[in-house]
Amino acid sequence: MTDQNASSELRVAIAGLGSIGTKVASALDQGIEGLALSALAVRDPAKHQAFLGGLRHPPQILPIDRLGDAADIVVECAPSSQLRGIIEPAVRRGKSAVVVSVGGLLDNYDLVDLARANGGRILVSTGALIGLDAVNAAAIGTIHSVKMVTRKPIDGLKGAPFIVQNNIDIDNLREPLKLFEGSARDAAKGFPANVNVAVALSLAGIGPDRTQIQVWADPTVTRNVHRIEVEADSARFSMSIENIPSENPKTGLITALSVIALLRKQRATLCVGT
Numbered sequence: 503m504t505d506q507n508a509s510s511e512l513r514v515a516i517a518g519l520g521s522i523g524t525k526v527a528s529a530l531d532q533g534i535e536g537l538a539l540s541a542l543a544v545r546d547p548a549k550h551q552a553f554l555g556g557l558r559h560p561p562q563i564l565p566i567d568r569l570g571d572a573a574d575i576v577v578e579c580a581p582s583s584q585l586r587g588i589i590e591p592a593v594r595r596g597k598s599a600v601v602v603s604v605g606g607l608l609d610n611y612d613l614v615d616l617a618r619a620n621g622g623r624i625l626v627s628t629g630a631l632i633g634l635d636a637v638n639a640a641a642i643g644t645i646h647s648v649k650m651v652t653r654k655p656i657d658g659l660k661g662a663p664f665i666v667q668n669n670i671d672i673d674n675l676r677e678p679l680k681l682f683e684g685s686a687r688d689a690a691k692g693f694p695a696n697v698n699v700a701v702a703l704s705l706a707g708i709g710p711d712r713t714q715i716q717v718w719a720d721p722t723v724t725r726n727v728h729r730i731e732v733e734a735d736s737a738r739f740s741m742s743i744e745n746i747p748s749e750n751p752k753t754g755l756i757t758a759l760s761v762i763a764l765l766r767k768q769r770a771t772l773c774v775g776t
């Protein structure tokens with residue numbers, strides 16, 4: 503029997519040291535079986551001096567388009583506007599890229615073909631969601647519908663393009679307000695930093711045009727709440743998750759943990775879940 507762990511370590515690079523990137527970098531620095539943190543891309547290195555100085559094994563600091571030179575896996579942890587600049591050079595070099603700004607993938611879907619043509623891979627983490635294993639499995643058969651309802655506290659929605667463009671005042675809400683109802687594709691345009699989860703769900707299931715989502719601004723909740731109903735020929739299931747916001751109120755704490763779990767699976771001897 504071959505021992506998978508006998509091969510050399512996979513080198514991992516991270517683009518962006520915000521709420522998600524710092525936690526993933528720390529986990530790698532502390533040690534994940536078979537993986538090593540090899541490089542980071544940061545917008546403003548001076549801002550991250552203390553964090554970088556605290557790492558046990560300081561990685562190289564590189565521009566985003568050079569991360570694939572120094573890594574086997576490039577993890578995107580930046581705003582979706584940076585997605586192409588991070589993922590394209592990596593998959594062009596045949597590397598794997600982990601995407602968290604999944605909404606940004608819809609306008610850059612040619613990257614999947616680019617990865618395929620060059621032997622690269624694009625891995626979308628479950629992120630702040632739940633149950634993509636079941637959705638993946640149901641999609642092997644026929645899924646009839648996927649419906650999602652997202653409720654976020656006011657701070658988690660401020661500045662979303664849909665709210666700004668439609669001049670919606672959410673600051674003085676006293677009760678929940680339904681802001682949006684439509685496809686995951688349209689939701690990603692209006693709320694690029696809020697509904698990555700809906701896009702991940704859609705890519706696991708029936709696609710961004712058939713996946714339906716409501717987005718609510720809800721002054722009565724303190725967590726980012728996502729509820730999902732799936733109707734398929736193999737099963738009907740409901741899922742819900744209430745995410746504790748991280749220091750970035752738009753981002754649930756579990757998102758970074760999901761990326762760490764995905765990275766662990768790359769070399770783990772025992773893998774659980776699809």
Ligand SMILES: NC(=O)C1=CN([C@@H]2O[C@H](COP(=O)(O)OP(=O)(O)OC[C@H]3O[C@@H](n4cnc5c(N)ncnc54)[C@H](O)[C@@H]3O)[C@@H](O)[C@H]2O)C=CC1
Nearest residue numbers: 518519520521522544545580581582603629630695698753
């Ligand atoms: N898939 C999912 O379930 C979820 C995805 N997200 C998405 O993940 C992404 C990251 O989220 P957070 O860590 O909370 O954001 P954040 O705003 O805390 O961190 C982003 C970091 O990227 C850095 N950055 C920006 N441009 C850069 C560049 N050119 N080079 C290097 N660094 C650059 C910023 O300085 C910042 O430190 C966002 O797009 C967010 O919408 C967030 C929550 C859930």
Ligand SMILES: O=C([O-])CC(=O)C(=O)O
Nearest residue numbers: 630696698699726753754
């Ligand atoms: O953290 C969450 O609950 C979800 C989120 O922000 C996103 O999907 O972008």
